[in-house]
Amino acid sequence: MSDARPKIWVSQPLFDDIVARLDEYFDVAATPDISDHAPEAIAAALRDADGALVTLNDRIGAAEIAGATRLRAIANVGVGYNNLDVAALHARGIVVANTPDVLTETTADFGFALMLAAARRITEAEHWLRAGHWQGWGFHKMLGAEVHGSTLGILGMGRIGQGIARRAAGFGMRVLYHNRSRLPEAVERECRARYVDRDALLAQSDHLVLVLPYVPANHHLIDAAALAAMKPTATLTNIARGGLVDEDALADALQSGRLAAAGLDVFEGEPVVNPRLLACRNVVLTPHIASGSLPTRRAMVALAVDNLVAALGYGPNAGKPPSAIAPK
Known part of the structure; x- marks a missing residue:
């Protein structure tokens, strides 16, 4: 992998064809199996990452980003984001985005x-x-x-x-x-x-x-x-x-x-x-499936990818992620 290309961590298996859109701009490390990542594993995955595509399964706060000096953006696949300590991320200048509307x-x-x-x-x-x-x-x-x-x-x-x-x-x-x-x-x-x-x-x-x-x-x-x-x-x-x-x-x-x-x-x-x-x-x-139709879940991943690409300064919305969460 070339050091000139930003590095992305994808925390869970999503839809391969949609996640593959990241390959145009980034070196992507994708988790192949559904994983309950321990905090130390998340910290290790983020340490050299410029961006991350994560889900509600992945809890990220100040401890997990402490060593992630390159991290600039996290795109959450979900409208809710209580898995993320948004204040801690924003304090580090990290862009945070979610996927409202589509679900x-x-x-x-x-x-x-x-x-x-x-x-x-x-x-x-x-x-x-x-x-x-x-x-x-x-x-x-x-x-x-x-x-x-x-x-x-x-x-x-x-x-x-x-x-x-x-x-x-x-x-x-x-x-x-x-x-x-x-x-x-x-x-x-x-x-x-x-x-x-x-x-x-x-x-x-x-x-x-x-x-x-x-x-x-x-x-x-x-x-x-x-x-x-x-x-x-x-x-x-x-x-x-x-x-x-x-x-x-x-x-x-x-x-x-x-x-x-x-x-x-x-x-x-x-x-x-x-x-x-x-x-x-x-x-x-029921097992947290309210947004669980195939078209909607695909739309959520697509929006999260758009957010991540734009947050890192690429694509048609460069610098303007479609659904970034504003600092409070």
Whole structure:
């Protein structure tokens, strides 16, 4: 490899044909297998790198970049980036980028589907059927909650939250939302959504969907007190980040009947799932796949590649990564 060409580390196997676009400008070291990189391994991989293409699996902070004197850019494949200590990276002058927009509609599809599955007990019913319990039709078997005409609550009304709200219109749902800041009236009209405070959202929602970013201030935002404020007939769906929910408090609520059901695509210790949740019959569990359609995942990698190429001063957007994260 020539020292004249910048060096790139690709932390996980992605799509070879898209990642190959980096070869035009860089010497690329790509990880061939899905890897749970230890902090020391990440630090070693970054030590001689000018840029990196990473995923949510890869946690990078001040310790991992301490010896990475050449590192100028990190492109994260994902809209969320709580795997990165952005402040520490920006303090070193490292450009950080993520992949918003391209996964909005796919993730909104999945969030709505997960909410439906929890409300109508689809996973529970399938497990019951597969176990051989279905001996005939029964009028009172597997009764779930209504979705059409019910109240949908959205906590975090960014692009994905707005996408879920638009889908709710087809089900004749009343949409409430709470956000760090209220949306413009035109957006509220488009989404047919009404702003309420957090307490009202918890109390009035038949189905509450979490779509807000994880920051330390939001840790266990949905705790025992928040769950107690919800209707016992309500469902909770989380497609945001696992740390937003106190999973033990959620298990208590699900097992006691204090909450009807939940749908979870994200977990605080993922890929490890709280065993108490695994034991709950009334929770739908999926392995962080809300953006997991083939076209969307390819679009995410393509945008991350564009970000990295531009951040390092190459390509048609040289110096202007399409979705760089601005310093705060």
